[in-house]
Amino acid sequence: MPKTVFITGTSTGIGAATVRLFAQHGWQVAATMRNPADAKFDDLPNVRVYALDVTDADAAPRAIEQAHADFGGLDVLINNAGYGLVGPFEMATDEQIQQQFSTNVFGVFAVTRAALPIFREQKSGVIINITSVGGRTAFPMNSLYHATKFGLDGFSESLWYELAPFGIQVKVVAPGGVATDFATRSLKMTIDPANDADPYAPQVRSVLAAFGERGGAASTPEQIAEVIYTAATDGTSQLRYIAGEDAQRILGAKAQMSEADFAAMIQQNFGV
Numbered sequence: 001m002p003k004t005v006f007i008t009g010t011s012t013g014i015g016a017a018t019v020r021l022f023a024q025h026g027w028q029v030a031a032t033m034r035n036p037a038d039a040k041f042d043d044l045p046n047v048r049v050y051a052l053d054v055t056d057a058d059a060a061p062r063a064i065e066q067a068h069a070d071f072g073g074l075d076v077l078i079n080n081a082g083y084g085l086v087g088p089f090e091m092a093t094d095e096q097i098q099q100q101f102s103t104n105v106f107g108v109f110a111v112t113r114a115a116l117p118i119f120r121e122q123k124s125g126v127i128i129n130i131t132s133v134g135g136r137t138a139f140p141m142n143s144l145y146h147a148t149k150f151g152l153d154g155f156s157e158s159l160w161y162e163l164a165p166f167g168i169q170v171k172v173v174a175p176g177g178v179a180t181d182f183a184t185r186s187l188k189m190t191i192d193p194a195n196d197a198d199p200y201a202p203q204v205r206s207v208l209a210a211f212g213e214r215g216g217a218a219s220t221p222e223q224i225a226e227v228i229y230t231a232a233t234d235g236t237s238q239l240r241y242i243a244g245e246d247a248q249r250i251l252g253a254k255a256q257m258s259e260a261d262f263a264a265m266i267q268q269n270f271g272v
């Protein structure tokens with residue numbers, strides 16, 4: 001019996017690449033997305049597409065139960081859906097903050113809670129939360145995004161203990177920059193960086209320029225999908241997978257440097 005994986009946010013980027021990789025390895029894939037018309041998996045017979053906006057808490061159990069019934073099993077859950085909210089915290093609207101947490105955090109809670117009874121009863125399952133290098137270290141002008149990804153990292157670490165007695169593995173895949181729609185179509189801003197009347201605009205421009213100069217994308221989504229596949233199948237209790245040479249380099253530097261030296265380096269790199 002082939003194994004089944006349930007993945008959120010699969011219209012583009014890491015989610016879409018992960019659907020393809022698992023399907024190529026013979027898995028049954030429940031590919032979920034806000035708008036199923038965006039799916040590009042017609043060439044993959046073992047992929048079924050389900051509508052799921054992760055901010056709709058009622059929809060999460062429905063999608064999990066449907067996929068579980070259709071495929072006759074559920075082995076791995078990948079919480080991938082998410083986006084970045086960039087810009088000064090002070091200028092973020094309540095709605096922007098709510099939406100950022102509803103997607104990146106509460107969405108993960110809803111889908112995970114829907115899968116847990118199945119995993120617990122079968123005494124097996126793997127939950128993989130896609131966080132970010134930004135769940136382990138922070139860059140300027142990304143405070144709310146970091147709040148969500150640091151939150152997911154801590155959530156996952158605690159769940160690791162809670163679910164181990166039930167045979168359920170919890171894992172975090174933390175990518176660095178990846179060439180996806182993350183920094184273009186999906187990115188939301190709390191201010192218009194071109195608005196010179198905004199007191200934070202010069203800082204935001206400087207940070208965006210620094211991300212741009214570094215290319216912002218050391219990895220392809222296919223490379224991150226490989227790390228996710230390893231996390232799903234290696235059978236170990238490893239919690240964190242730092243994905244991408246850039247992510248490993250910056251976290252390696254943080255581990256070796258003093259807090260003050262690391263902060264000074266970040267300020268210099270981002271011109272803030």
Ligand SMILES: NC(=O)c1ccc[n+]([C@@H]2O[C@H](COP(=O)([O-])OP(=O)(O)OC[C@H]3O[C@@H](n4cnc5c(N)ncnc54)[C@H](OP(=O)(O)O)[C@@H]3O)[C@@H](O)[C@H]2O)c1
Pocket residue numbers: 008009010011012013014015033034035038052053054055080081082083084103130131132133174175176177178179180181182183186216221
């Ligand atoms: N790219 C990077 O540099 C990078 C680095 C570290 C971590 N990550 C993380 O990787 C994950 C995937 O991002 P990506 O790089 O692949 O970017 P992406 O190409 O923009 O993909 C993001 C996916 O999330 C979906 N999504 C957004 N809000 C959703 C919602 N409410 N319900 C369901 N799906 C929703 C998008 O769907 P729509 O098509 O409907 O918008 C899209 O499928 C995110 O969690 C992101 O934080 C990315």
